[in-house]
Amino acid sequence: MSEVRLAVFDCDGTLSDGQAGVVNAMEVAFAETGLPAPDRHQVRRIVGLSLPQAIRSLAPDAGDEQHAATVEAYKQAFFRSRQDGSLREPLFEGIVGLLHRLHGGGWMLGVATGKSDRGLRSTLAANNLTELFATTHTADRHPSKPHPSMLEAAMADVLAEPAATVMIGDTVFDIEMARAANVRAVGVAWGYHDSAELLAAGAVGVAETMSELEELIHG
Numbered sequence: 001m002s003e004v005r006l007a008v009f010d011c012d013g014t015l016s017d018g019q020a021g022v023v024n025a026m027e028v029a030f031a032e033t034g035l036p037a038p039d040r041h042q043v044r045r046i047v048g049l050s051l052p053q054a055i056r057s058l059a060p061d062a063g064d065e066q067h068a069a070t071v072e073a074y075k076q077a078f079f080r081s082r083q084d085g086s087l088r089e090p091l092f093e094g095i096v097g098l099l100h101r102l103h104g105g106g107w108m109l110g111v112a113t114g115k116s117d118r119g120l121r122s123t124l125a126a127n128n129l130t131e132l133f134a135t136t137h138t139a140d141r142h143p144s145k146p147h148p149s150m151l152e153a154a155m156a157d158v159l160a161e162p163a164a165t166v167m168i169g170d171t172v173f174d175i176e177m178a179r180a181a182n183v184r185a186v187g188v189a190w191g192y193h194d195s196a197e198l199l200a201a202g203a204v205g206v207a208e209t210m211s212e213l214e215e216l217i218h219g
Contacts, residue, residue, distance in 0.1 A: 006160035007102055007217055008135075008151060008183075010169035011113035012047050013191030016123055018089040021081060022047055026058070029073035033066055035059050047192045048114045048171040050144035051075070075116070082122060091127055092190055094210035102217065103132050108158045110135040112150035112167070112177070117141070134158050146176035151183055166217055175201035186216045 012018045026043050030036065038058045046054040055070050062070070081087040103109055109132050113120055117140045124130045135157040137150040155165055167178035170191020178185035179202045187198030187206035195206040207213035 003164050004108055004158055004160040005106065006108045006110060006135075006155060006158055006165040008110040008112050008154050008165065008167050010048065010167075010171070010174045010191075011111055011115055011120060011123060012089075013170035014092075014168060014174075014188055015095055015111075015129075016089045016091050016127075017190075018087075018123075019044060019047075019192075021078065021087045021089060025074050025077040025081060028077040029055075029070050030059070032073045032077075033070045035062060035066065035070060044192050048145055048169070048173040050114050050139035051116075053144040054114070078119070089123055089126075096127070096129070098210050098214055099129065099132050101214065107217075108134045108160065110137070110154040110158070112137050112145075112154060112174075114139045114145060114173075145171075145173035146180055148177055148181035151177055151181040155181075155183075166219070168213065168217065170198075172197050172201040175203045178202070184219065186213065188213060 009015055023040050023043050026038055030038055042058060046057050051071050051074060055067050099109060111120060111133055115138055117138050120136060120138050135154045137153050142149040151167060162182040165183045166186055167174060167183050168186045168188065169175065170188045171193045175185040175187060175198055185203045187203035189195050189206050189208045198206050205216045207216055
């Protein structure tokens with residue numbers, strides 16, 4: 001029996017570009033709960049964390065009650081944008097082809113993301129990707145990255161060993177999660193953190209193009 005090879009992808013900033021939707025929903029949530037508008041650059045920096053942890057990071061001086069209210073306001077703002085059709089989360093060019101080549105080549109595919117279960121299901125379904133992924137894990141069911149829980153669960157789902165698993169992401173949180181799970185980490189340069197940060201965190205390489213990413217995944 002051949003060894004299971006597992007490629008686990010982050011979503012926002014790696015598979016899809018949801019930057020505008022995240023920033024806009026965060027600004028609405030902060031306004032609705034009486035918090036000063038968050039710095040847009042800082043909002044982009046926290047993409048990948050679980051929502052409660054992200055909001056605590058953006059508003060460290062607010063209390064638990066205000067944090068909880070802001071989390072709920074963000075969820076509602078994001079849901080409204082999805083419902084009214086204003087939300088745009090386009091896939092990065094070349095991602096679909098890469099996923100199909102990996103899947104056709106015998107790789108098991110997974111997602112480990114700070115998005116909610118509902119958000120991830122919607123993104124995958126909208127892009128006809130649901131059936132490609134054997135395992136998906138979100139911040140709804142796990143501690144926030146960089147805790148290794150999501151990756152460990154993904155490997156358990158498909159019986160993959162750490163040595164045959166690769167984590168692909170655009171943030172230091174993804175790379176640190178991979179390192180915590182003893183999994184090879186590959187960065188992408190088109191997301192939220194820059195290449196130097198990803199390499200310093202322990203990525204084996206940072207892809208500038210889809211062809212480079214494919215090479216790094218194969219190792």
